[in-house]
Amino acid sequence: MYGYSGKIARIDLTSGKVWTEALKEDFARQYIGGKGFGAKILYEELTPKTDPYEPSNLLIFATGPANGLILSGASKLCAVFKSPLTEGWGESQCGGHFAPQLKYAGYDVLTITGKSEKPVYVTIEDEEVRVWEASHLWGEDTFQTEEIVKKDHGK
Secondary structure: OOOOOOEEEEEEOOOOEEEEEEOOHHHHHHHOOOHHHHHHHHHHHOOOOOOOOOOOOEEEEEOOOOOOOOOOOOOOEEEEEEOOOOOOEEEEEEOOOHHHHHHHOOOOEEEEEOOOOOOEEEEEEOOEEEEEEOHHHOOOOHHHHHHHHHHHOOO
């Protein structure tokens, strides 16, 4: 499928399980990407009774087919979730490097659910999704955290 990496990365922080699912061509054609992917996944996997603060809530990061192209506005990422404010649909659009880098790493969508007992962070590199223990980062500011994570991963 042109414009798609063809995979969805899934993380369950409660169990620590990480897995990959295929992005089906009919799903991609019908929902296109970004907001469409997020809306369909949220609708299929949550119920109206899901409490937004429950670990079963989803945080979905979805790219579109133009992400990673050298086009103005083609770096947008859509984050979709059940909103604690409205208890309905919630979304946020952002630009930057996240969407193209997610696509370059081999994924169109990243979903995160669950609750970790300890602080953790996620890396995605060369199609490998990993969850890392992050207690050593607790209390650091964002600049220090970035330096430590880069050092830990040889960047």
